[in-house]
Amino acid sequence: MNITYREIEGTSPGYYALLAVLGLFILLGLGAAMYMEHEGHHVTGMSNQIVWGMPHVFAVFLIVAASGALNVASVSSVFSKTPYKPLAPLSALLAMSLLLGGLIILVLDLGRPDRLIVAMLNYNFKSIFAWNIFLYTGFLAVTAVYLWLMMERRMNPYSKRAGLVAFVWRLILTTGTGSIFGFLVAREMYDSALLAPMFIIMSLAFGTAIYLLVLLSAYHGTGRALGDATLRRLKNLLGVFVAAVLLMVLTFHLTKLYVTQHHGVEQFILLDGGVYTVLFWGGQIVLGTLLPLALLFHPATGASRSGITAASVLVVLGGLAQMYVLIIGGQAYPMELFPGFEVQSSFADSGIAAYTPTLYEIALGLGGTALALTLVTVAIKVLRFLPLSLADADVDPHHAAAKDAA
Amino acid sequence: MSETEAPINVYRRHFLTSIGALTASVALGGALVQRVASARAPEEAVTGKVRWGMLVNAGKCVEGCDDCVKACDEENGLKSSGRSEIDAQWIRKVTLKDKTTNRTTVLPMLCQHCTTAPCVDVCPTGASFRRIDGIVLVDKHLCIGCRYCMMACPYKARSFIHEAHSDQKSWAPRGKGTVESCTLCVHRVDRGETTTACQDACTKAGHNAILFGDMNDPNSEIAKHLATEPSTQVRGNLNLNLGVRYQGI
Numbered sequence: 001m002n003i004t005y006r007e008i009e010g011t012s013p014g015y016y017a018l019l020a021v022l023g024l025f026i027l028l029g030l031g032a033a034m035y036m037e038h039e040g041h042h043v044t045g046m047s048n049q050i051v052w053g054m055p056h057v058f059a060v061f062l063i064v065a066a067s068g069a070l071n072v073a074s075v076s077s078v079f080s081k082t083p084y085k086p087l088a089p090l091s092a093l094l095a096m097s098l099l100l101g102g103l104i105i106l107v108l109d110l111g112r113p114d115r116l117i118v119a120m121l122n123y124n125f126k127s128i129f130a131w132n133i134f135l136y137t138g139f140l141a142v143t144a145v146y147l148w149l150m151m152e153r154r155m156n157p158y159s160k161r162a163g164l165v166a167f168v169w170r171l172i173l174t175t176g177t178g179s180i181f182g183f184l185v186a187r188e189m190y191d192s193a194l195l196a197p198m199f200i201i202m203s204l205a206f207g208t209a210i211y212l213l214v215l216l217s218a219y220h221g222t223g224r225a226l227g228d229a230t231l232r233r234l235k236n237l238l239g240v241f242v243a244a245v246l247l248m249v250l251t252f253h254l255t256k257l258y259v260t261q262h263h264g265v266e267q268f269i270l271l272d273g274g275v276y277t278v279l280f281w282g283g284q285i286v287l288g289t290l291l292p293l294a295l296l297f298h299p300a301t302g303a304s305r306s307g308i309t310a311a312s313v314l315v316v317l318g319g320l321a322q323m324y325v326l327i328i329g330g331q332a333y334p335m336e337l338f339p340g341f342e343v344q345s346s347f348a349d350s351g352i353a354a355y356t357p358t359l360y361e362i363a364l365g366l367g368g369t370a371l372a373l374t375l376v377t378v379a380i381k382v383l384r385f386l387p388l389s390l391a392d393a394d395v396d397p398h399h400a401a402a403k404d405a406a
Numbered sequence: 407m408s409e410t411e412a413p414i415n416v417y418r419r420h421f422l423t424s425i426g427a428l429t430a431s432v433a434l435g436g437a438l439v440q441r442v443a444s445a446r447a448p449e450e451a452v453t454g455k456v457r458w459g460m461l462v463n464a465g466k467c468v469e470g471c472d473d474c475v476k477a478c479d480e481e482n483g484l485k486s487s488g489r490s491e492i493d494a495q496w497i498r499k500v501t502l503k504d505k506t507t508n509r510t511t512v513l514p515m516l517c518q519h520c521t522t523a524p525c526v527d528v529c530p531t532g533a534s535f536r537r538i539d540g541i542v543l544v545d546k547h548l549c550i551g552c553r554y555c556m557m558a559c560p561y562k563a564r565s566f567i568h569e570a571h572s573d574q575k576s577w578a579p580r581g582k583g584t585v586e587s588c589t590l591c592v593h594r595v596d597r598g599e600t601t602t603a604c605q606d607a608c609t610k611a612g613h614n615a616i617l618f619g620d621m622n623d624p625n626s627e628i629a630k631h632l633a634t635e636p637s638t639q640v641r642g643n644l645n646l647n648l649g650v651r652y653q654g655i
Binding site (some may be wrong): 046047052115116122126130185187340342344347349 | 475493526566567570584
């Protein structure tokens with residue numbers, strides 16, 4: 001098997017139109033961030049009750065998806081599946097880009113983004129946040145080296161080992177991201193070690209869905225061949241991951257439901273939480289899990305590119321809904337300071353905290369997403385990330401042989 | 407003999423009087439020096455021998471009275487923006503109604519100054535810190551405004567500064583984009599004062615529900631109450647060893 005990687009031409013009107021649209025979103029995001037920074041967070045929907053808002057929904061989603069996007073490369077390097085090898089460089093590139101997009105949102109949402117240097121120079125090592133600063137920067141470094149070893153032919157023999165390091169690193173990274181919430185004993189919705197493995201499984205589903213969308217767009221846009229067998233492998237992988245997320249979500253809520261102390265928050269999310277209940281059942285479960293599973297595993301839609309595309313888009317939207325329910329819903333539900341009492345105060349100790357995201361917050365989130373996609377769009381034009389052909393016979397010699405035999 | 411004795415007696419009387427006066431002055435002066443020496447100088451580091459804390463008697467707290475909240479706002483320069491959801495509240499009045507018995511209790515809620523404070527644990531830069539004398543504070547130079555401490559605080563005691571504020575107090579800087587909470591009137595403590603603004607207001611109103619003091623000093627009022635009367639910690643199951651204790655809930 002001899003795969004040839006080539007830069008995409010990137011001179012079509014469509015390519016420039018894509019860059020223009022992405023650039024517009026980046027500008028809008030930057031403008032929103034500057035406005036929020038200049039005015040203060042009172043122009044957002046965030047408050048002393050909902051302290052993390054829409055920017056965090058986007059940021060955590062992108063960071064989680066980033067580690068999952070590397071999965072395709074891991075399947076090739078760590079689990080030695082040859083047909084995934086040509087897909088690996090794009091996988092590593094996408095992982096780095098998504099992480100950068102997510103991090104920029106987090107940084108620009110800080111109360112004092114100008115003090116980023118303070119966060120780089122002062123560490124409290126009991127804080128999982130401080131750990132994550134090293135996990136994120138380390139992930140970028142490890143993945144960059146891994147990418148170089150894959151793309152530099154002379155260094156190829158070492159890429160497997162680097163792939164293993166990157167794989168282990170990404171598992172620790174997602175554990176760290178899940179633990180940001182898992183370590184919060186104060187709030188009913190969090191405080192669960194299950195969040196760490198759940199985030200790992202979520203990352204596999206979100207990352208693979210985004211990978212599929214980028215791959216389909218790139219090969220459709222450039223007119224390069226993309227074989228059905230390659231797509232089938234990836235869509236089956238996505239289906240298994242989505243089902244695994246469902247299992248984790250089920251376990252998470254069942255363990256909470258078993259403990260009387262958590263009945264309140266579970267009733268809130270599952271039954272009478274208004275927008276959060278709608279997003280959980282409608283967004284996360286039906287649109288983001290059951291419908292994609294049906295699309296991916298139904299013989300007709302599972303074999304069609306539009307079916308796979310639709311399923312991937314739904315997994316992304318369902319993932320955002322899941323993040324919204326977890327991050328915003330978890331804060332909207334009041335903390336139980338006094339179990340057994342009805343509580344009233346001037347500081348919203350009782351009742352569900354209200355939150356409506358403002359356009360600025362959404363613009364910042366979309367801006368970071370656009371930045372991630374821009375990095376990929378530009379990178380595949382300047383460097384050789386994409387194989388000239390991903391036709392089945394080129395990717396997997398066995399496939400061609402099997403076809404000939406038949 | 408008697409004529410010669412008289413002057414000697416006078417001399418001796420004067421001598422003894424002087425010695426007595428001198429001894430008394432030295433003793434008094436020494437006591438004063440001793441007192442000055444044991445009070446902490448501003449440049450001197452705080453000591454772990456002290457644990458500043460507060461005892462709140464909910465039984466004495468009166469429904470409808472928010473003098474402690476007003477006093478805190480006044481003392482620390484907290485002003486309302488007109489939107490309660492983004493206004494800082496270092497201390498707030500909470501009304502509890504027992505779901506079974508309908509009995510109502512009111513009490514002030516504030517930073518509980520935990521020994522193992524979750525806000526200190528999660529702060530990435532170390533801006534959230536606990537002074538050795540038990541006061542949990544935010545270093546306004548290190549806070550990057552990530553709000554992770556607000557996510558982690560089990561008492562919802564922290565506020566984020568959502569907009570720029572003018573007319574700040576020099577002892578309570580309130581920079582936009584950072585997090586703040588009750589300081590146990592640390593500026594007063596560091597001046598050697600022994601009451602907080604909320605306690606003063608509560609005492610002035612005649613309710614005496616708030617008592618501030620050194621929990622480690624067995625002779626302090628607060629330690630005596632804690633040693634002899636029942637008290638409780640809010641969310642005591644979290645085992646955070648709080649600096650604020652409650653009675654009557």
